[in-house]
Amino acid sequence: MRLGTSVVVGALGVGAGALVRRLWARGSAQAETSRERWLVVTVLLPEDEVAPAGRLPEPLAELGDRIEVEVRPAPGDKGTEIAARYRDPKEEHAGLASRVEGESPRQQLRSALRRSKQLLEVGEVLRVSPAPHGERSATPGGALLEKVTEVGRKEGRL
Template sequence: MTSNQHGTASLAARAGGAVVHGIRSVLDHAGSGPGSGAPASGWLAVTVLGEPSDVDAAPLPAPLAEYGDRIEVRTRQAPGGKGTELAARLRDRSSGGSGSTARHLSGSDPQADLRSALRRAKQLLEVGEVLAVDPAPHGERTATPGGLLLEAWTRVAPKGGVR
């Protein structure tokens, strides 16, 4: 490739990147905020093993019932007939704007709390209890760099989902 062709290709790549960045910023502002990771509609969903008639949204499982009227809940057949989709979203979704990353890191992110409640509700519906892993069954971990990192991930994981 000649230097002229290289320069043209580099310019085209930068222009393409600028277009993609522009489109993403427009979509982020139309959705629930940059960095929130939530769909624009605000619905968070889990697939529960069982028929829709078995998963009744009227008596909400305890983790979702705690939200009361602050959430909307719906159930429907999961895609491909693979169980039931249990979905919930916050009625007041104005909290997803600027500062959502700071709220998420501080542990006070309402969207992450709802995501965690949905996962616990799924466990209650499928198994009958919320399953928890005890990260240190034989006492405290040794204060090694790996142990400290694992402890930090364990503290954050229930709020943010799978890490």
């Protein structure tokens, strides 16, 4: 009977080790692909108006040398694409607390791209305050939506 228990425990240990190795490999594969992820917006302007003389819009310029930016014609002659990513992939990843508070580097980059698009196309960063829909009813869904909107305040409306 004892021999059977030790065999089962040994098999569980081997299985757990294999699972940990598999999860570790999956996590490092995801990290590799996120390094190559560019955030892209399309601006309805010609390329020479988006980045005249290589000057980036102010929200992107504020991030300085931390980011890599490509400005290129959009497919189908539909304006210009602005693509950006962090030069150091480690900088992009942040803890859960900073993501919830809207302070993660990836959220900052998304916000900078969105604000750049608005500045270029409209001439100002648009703000919706107070929300045009007024107060939501106190339903569970409405309360949840208000909370998600509050948490995602730096990434724009849902």
